[in-house]
Amino acid sequence: MEKKAFDLLALGELLLRLSPPHNERIVRGDIFEKHIGGAELNVVSGVSLLGLRTGMISKLPANAVGTYAKNTIRYSGVSDDYLVYDKSKDARLGIYYYENGTYPRKPGIVYDRKYTSINKISVEDFEDSLYTSARCFHISGITLALSEQTRKTGMEMIRRFKEAGAVISFDVNFRGNLWSGEEAKKCIEQILPYVDIFFCSEDTARLTFLKEGNLKEIMQSFTKEYPISIVASTQRIVHSPKVHTFGSVIYDAKADKYYEEEPYRNIDVVDRIGSGDAYVAGVLYGLLAHEKNGAWDCKRAMEYGNACSAVKNTIPGDLPSSDLAEVERVIFEHQNLGRQMEMDR
Numbered sequence: 001m002e003k004k005a006f007d008l009l010a011l012g013e014l015l016l017r018l019s020p021p022h023n024e025r026i027v028r029g030d031i032f033e034k035h036i037g038g039a040e041l042n043v044v045s046g047v048s049l050l051g052l053r054t055g056m057i058s059k060l061p062a063n064a065v066g067t068y069a070k071n072t073i074r075y076s077g078v079s080d081d082y083l084v085y086d087k088s089k090d091a092r093l094g095i096y097y098y099e100n101g102t103y104p105r106k107p108g109i110v111y112d113r114k115y116t117s118i119n120k121i122s123v124e125d126f127e128d129s130l131y132t133s134a135r136c137f138h139i140s141g142i143t144l145a146l147s148e149q150t151r152k153t154g155m156e157m158i159r160r161f162k163e164a165g166a167v168i169s170f171d172v173n174f175r176g177n178l179w180s181g182e183e184a185k186k187c188i189e190q191i192l193p194y195v196d197i198f199f200c201s202e203d204t205a206r207l208t209f210l211k212e213g214n215l216k217e218i219m220q221s222f223t224k225e226y227p228i229s230i231v232a233s234t235q236r237i238v239h240s241p242k243v244h245t246f247g248s249v250i251y252d253a254k255a256d257k258y259y260e261e262e263p264y265r266n267i268d269v270v271d272r273i274g275s276g277d278a279y280v281a282g283v284l285y286g287l288l289a290h291e292k293n294g295a296w297d298c299k300r301a302m303e304y305g306n307a308c309s310a311v312k313n314t315i316p317g318d319l320p321s322s323d324l325a326e327v328e329r330v331i332f333e334h335q336n337l338g339r340q341m342e343m344d345r
Contacts, residue, residue, distance in 0.1 A: 007052035007288050008169075009082065009134040011157055012040025012143045013118040013150075014058055014069045015094045017273075017318055026099045026110065036072040037318025039140045039173055042274040045076035046281025046308055046320040050327065052288060055079035057130070057157075059121040061091035066117075069093060076319055084125045086117035093117065098273060101241035107272070111177065119147040123156050136197075136288060137161035138169040138280070144187055145178035155191055162194045167288075171199040171280050174208055181208040192226040197287065199232050199280055215249060216258055223253035230298065232283055232305065234276060235263065242269045246310050248279065252298045259302045264310035264334065274318040275309045281320065282308030282327070307331045 015038050020029035044054035056078050060066035062085040073080050085091075094113030101107035139158065144151045162168055170191065174184055185208050192198070202218065205211040211218040219231040230252060237245040247263025285308075286301030307330045312320045322330075 004133060004135045005053070006055050006079070006134040008044055008047050008054045008136045008138060008284060009057055009130075009161075010040035010044045010054070010138040011057040011121075011154055012038050012140065013094060013113070013116070013146060014038045014041055014056075014060060014073075015096055015113065016065060016069070017096055017098055019098045019100070023100050023102050026097055026108070032097075034068075035317040035319070036069050037274060039142050039171070039277050040138060041073065041076075041078070042277030042318055042320065043138055043171075043281045043284065044078050045073075046278050046312075046322075047285045047288075048077040049320060049322060050281070050285040050289070050304070050308075050324045052285060053079070055082055055134075057082040057126070059084050059086055059117045059125065061085070061093055061117045062087045063091065065093045066091075072319075082126065082130060084121070086120055088120075090115065091117050100271070103240035103242065105241075107241055113146075119149050121150060121153050123153055123160070128160075131157075131160040131164040131166070134161065134166050136167040136169055136284065138171070138284065140171040140173040141184060141188060142173050142175055142178065144191075145175060145184065151187060155187075158191050158194050167196045168194050169197040169199075169280075169284060170195045171277075172201070172204050172208070173199075173276070174204045184208050185210075192222070192228065195226065195228055197230045197232070197284070198222060198228045199234075199283075201233055202235075205233075216251070219249065219251040219258075220253075220256075223251070229253050230287070230296065230301075232280075232302075234279055234309070237263075239266075241272075243267065244269050244272070244313060246275070246279075246306065246313070248302060248306055248309075250283070250298045250302045250305075252296070255298075257298070259298045261302065261306065262334075264306060267310050267313045269313045271316045272313055274320065275312040277318075278312035278320045279305045279309035282306070303331050307334065310334075 018032035282304035
């Protein structure tokens with residue numbers, strides 16, 4: 001296999017997250033903690049921490065907030081080679097305010113992300129060498145939903161990366177405050193012929209793509225309609241804002257085989273934001289790191305995905321912070337339910 005500069009590149013928006021500490025309310029608290037996140041950044045950060053070379057494609061304001069975002073990317077071990085900067089007077093980074101929930105009060109989000117610099121991004125901002133530099137390109141439906149410009153850029157990048165031989169990974173990541181199910185279906189069905197690895201929840205498949213049948217039938221149907229190789233679907237049970245159960249199913253179309261395991265139960269949730277992206281990161285790491293002669297290890301990918309998501313729920317902020325040793329220790333302990341040490345020491 002030809003050696004590429006990057007194992008994984010992703011296109012997406014970076015957001016500044018402002019959260020009142022602990023369980024304080026947005027309407028009452030006087031202090032906000034700041035974090036940088038974004039669906040695709042969360043994914044490439046997780047894959048980087050596990051040991052593969054990743055990079056972020058995005059457009060940032062050329063100001064101090066943009067520098068903070070860039071520094072966070074570097075701290076996560078993600079390359080900033082494909083960041084471009086908006087030097088206009090109205091350049092800005094999107095913001096969202098996140099409020100933790102505790103039963104019976106649900107978490108809450110307020111977005112302030114219109115007219116941001118990412119909406120000016122274009123394929124013209126990058127050299128053609130971008131498309132031959134990565135083994136895999138990842139993007140989510142959030143990026144396609146932001147604006148007509150990000151949609152145009154994202155769809156063109158998918159085509160160019162695919163033509164250059166990259167594996168295409170796509171997470172539907174449907175957000176009803178960005179577009180309707182009908183809009184999402186019309187757009188996403190145009191790119192599914194290019195997609196190799198497809199992430200879609202059962203609820204999204206039913207509500208957005210109008211799928212019927214049980215989950216496994218739905219997953220298989222995507223591979224019959226499009227040349228998709230892998231379909232992954234998460235299964236989360238929210239017992240309360242602080243207690244979740246998490247598992248997933250992965251379908252390998254070539255082998256016509258489903259993979260699943262005992263879910264992680266009673267997860268002590270500190271911050272659920274980014275846990276779905278952590279799952280995607282774990283799956284992509286498992287597929288890319290353990291590929292042999294064009295064959296993917298879906299069982300291992302599922303194990304990494306489930307463990308990465310479960311652990312991310314216990315970490316504040318959008319970005320993961322677990323390295324390969326910690327994730328593999330979590331997997332080992334999940335699969336071996338005998339006596340365990342109370343502390344890693």
